[in-house]
Amino acid sequence: MLIDMPDDLAVRIEDLSITYKINVDTKKTLKNAVMRASKGEKVRMRTVEAVKHMNLDIPHGSVLGIVGANGAGKSTLMRSIAGILPPSEGRITVNGKISTLLALGVGFNPALSGRDNIILGGLASGLTKDEIADKTDEIARFADLPDGFIDMPVRTYSSGMYGRVAFAVAVAMTPDILLLDEALSAGDAAFKEKSFLRMRELVQEARTIVIVSHALQTVKDLCTHAIWMHKGEILAKGEAGAITEKYLEFLQVGTLPSNLEDF
Amino acid sequence: MAGKVNASASGEDSPTSRPSTTFVPVSRVQVFEPHRASLPPIGAYMREFWARKRFSLELARFADKAEYLDSNLGKVWLVLNPLLLAFVYFLLVTVLRGGSDKASGFTTLAHILIGLFTFYFAQNVISDGAQSITQGGRLILNQAFPRTLLPLSSAIRSFWQYLPTIPVYVTVVILGKIFIPKADIHIFSWALLWIPYVTLCLAVTAFGMALIFATMNVYFRDTSKLLSYTTRIWLYGSPVLWLPEMLHGWHRIILYLNPLGPALSATSEIWIRGHAPTLAQLIGLLAWAIVAMFFGGYFFISRERDFAVRI
Numbered sequence: 001m002l003i004d005m006p007d008d009l010a011v012r013i014e015d016l017s018i019t020y021k022i023n024v025d026t027k028k029t030l031k032n033a034v035m036r037a038s039k040g041e042k043v044r045m046r047t048v049e050a051v052k053h054m055n056l057d058i059p060h061g062s063v064l065g066i067v068g069a070n071g072a073g074k075s076t077l078m079r080s081i082a083g084i085l086p087p088s089e090g091r092i093t094v095n096g097k098i099s100t101l102l103a104l105g106v107g108f109n110p111a112l113s114g115r116d117n118i119i120l121g122g123l124a125s126g127l128t129k130d131e132i133a134d135k136t137d138e139i140a141r142f143a144d145l146p147d148g149f150i151d152m153p154v155r156t157y158s159s160g161m162y163g164r165v166a167f168a169v170a171v172a173m174t175p176d177i178l179l180l181d182e183a184l185s186a187g188d189a190a191f192k193e194k195s196f197l198r199m200r201e202l203v204q205e206a207r208t209i210v211i212v213s214h215a216l217q218t219v220k221d222l223c224t225h226a227i228w229m230h231k232g233e234i235l236a237k238g239e240a241g242a243i244t245e246k247y248l249e250f251l252q253v254g255t256l257p258s259n260l261e262d263f
Numbered sequence: 264m265a266g267k268v269n270a271s272a273s274g275e276d277s278p279t280s281r282p283s284t285t286f287v288p289v290s291r292v293q294v295f296e297p298h299r300a301s302l303p304p305i306g307a308y309m310r311e312f313w314a315r316k317r318f319s320l321e322l323a324r325f326a327d328k329a330e331y332l333d334s335n336l337g338k339v340w341l342v343l344n345p346l347l348l349a350f351v352y353f354l355l356v357t358v359l360r361g362g363s364d365k366a367s368g369f370t371t372l373a374h375i376l377i378g379l380f381t382f383y384f385a386q387n388v389i390s391d392g393a394q395s396i397t398q399g400g401r402l403i404l405n406q407a408f409p410r411t412l413l414p415l416s417s418a419i420r421s422f423w424q425y426l427p428t429i430p431v432y433v434t435v436v437i438l439g440k441i442f443i444p445k446a447d448i449h450i451f452s453w454a455l456l457w458i459p460y461v462t463l464c465l466a467v468t469a470f471g472m473a474l475i476f477a478t479m480n481v482y483f484r485d486t487s488k489l490l491s492y493t494t495r496i497w498l499y500g501s502p503v504l505w506l507p508e509m510l511h512g513w514h515r516i517i518l519y520l521n522p523l524g525p526a527l528s529a530t531s532e533i534w535i536r537g538h539a540p541t542l543a544q545l546i547g548l549l550a551w552a553i554v555a556m557f558f559g560g561y562f563f564i565s566r567e568r569d570f571a572v573r574i
Contacts, residue, residue, distance in 0.1 A: 020572045023573070028482065029483050029484055029485040030483035030489060032483075079571060084403075084406065085571050086568055087296060091295065093292065093295075094294075094295070098407075100405055109325065109326070109329045111329040125406050125408075
């Protein structure tokens with residue numbers, strides 16, 4: 001199949017719309033559905049138009065920040081780029097291997113060791129067991145895990161360790177396109193600096209990063225470009241600093257330092 | 264492939280402007296488009312499914328490891344539980360029947376034993392598979408992969424749990440034959456060659472049903488609870504605690520309306536009587552496997568997209 005995609009683009013989004021239905025009943029049970037049906041009522045559903053007719057090109061080697069209020073459709077957009085949530089309309093073309101950190105945590109099973117969870121995560125993302133096994137020690141080192149912790153059950157990890165491992169796994173998979181959702185708030189200042197450095201290295205290798213973050217300073221520091229999403233649409237796009245300023249203005253909070261701080 | 268970059272939307276200094284970097288070769292291009300009739304492209308889906316089968320296998324292995332991490336006796340219970348249950352049911356059945364001679368009593372026990380082991384295999388595929396999606400939340404939110412791999416992993420694990428029950432059955436029957444030589448059980452026969460076919464059809468049928476219940480469990484979280492009662496009633500309606508030949512004439516249709524009926528009748532036929540399955544059983548096995556896989560597969564895959572927003 002021929003794909004009309006310029007090869008300097010990592011992601012091309014054309015007229016993308018994503019809608020889905022959610023059950024707004026508090027009790028999502030069969031019992032509730034049967035009770036409602038017996039009264040002649042239907043299960044209450046709501047259609048969410050999370051992304052509306054969006055167009056966007058993301059070139060290789062760029063770092064794109066996505067800002068916007070809760071419910072703007074940022075996470076939905078990320079999931080659709082990752083192929084987790086296919087479009088309702090339009091098309092997304094992705095040129096390269098994707099690694100995601102869209103929900104915090106490596107994992108699957110808190111009773112299993114970090115190493116086991118990492119192997120499972122890698123297999124789910126399509127790597128072979130050997131490929132992942134080679135990387136687990138590197139991941140442990142990058143995540144600053146104390147000696148031996150990689151072979152301890154994940155339930156014994158602190159939340160900081162958990163977040164650091166999750167990030168380390170995402171970057172260790174040598175993705176062409178890295179999708180991160182709020183992940184930067186994991187870890188302390190030193191780890192944040194380390195993760196910034198790693199991301200800059202990835203970009204130097206012409207890999208592409210898309211970050212959803214409420215930490216505007218992070219977007220400003222790290223991203224080359226940004227888009228501001230609002231109710232499923234792009235309100236503005238351009239240079240990261242300019243967009244974060246505009247977004248702040250919209251929030252009517254001016255430039256209060258507390259709002260520029262990372263979480 | 265190369266072409267001009269289209270500035271895609273309004274806005275100065277768009278993200279489409281190119282930074283000066285060295286390009287690395289990228290390995291693959293993926294296109295995500297709306298699903299037709301809610302179904303993803305089946306060819307691509309099956310290729311992905313096949314490529315990541317190792318993930319299912321390892322997930323099953325690790326789930327086993329996690330469950331029995333702190334318990335050495337854990338795995339023994341897998342065999343002990345159906346064994347004790349079989350004994351309880353045996354007592355119940357023989358008491359209800361008002362007792363019988365030793366030989367036929369032992370034949371009944373053997374029938375209940377192999378029936379229960381087989382039924383529990385199917386039940387585990389269905390009930391563990393039913394919970395596999397709702398329990399795989401973070402994984403589903405984080406990564407794109409054919410979701411059918413999760414119930415497949417439960418099915419693999421259930422198969423591993425089923426395997427050791429066969430030597431247990433064989434041991435019980437051999438011991439029984441030593442003490443009760445009159446017991447009418449043909450333990451080793453050529454008919455055993457049908458076991459892989461019967462087991463495969465049963466596994467596919469149960470997997471298809473697991474797909475249906477796994478999907479329902481995403482929408483209605485009490486499905487798995489309800490399932491525990493349903494499977495209990497299902498057990499009573501299956502030829503496990505009673506013999507298939509107790510049904511005569513048109514009543515025998517009950518055996519074939521039950522998705523597990525042909526498999527359980529054939530199992531008893533093979534293990535107890537040493538007969539090959541009847542043609543009706545063979546057709547019934549295949550028919551249920553195809554029907555369950557087709558409907559289960561369609562029901563599950565056509566709703567897979569919803570999982571990421573409903574988990």
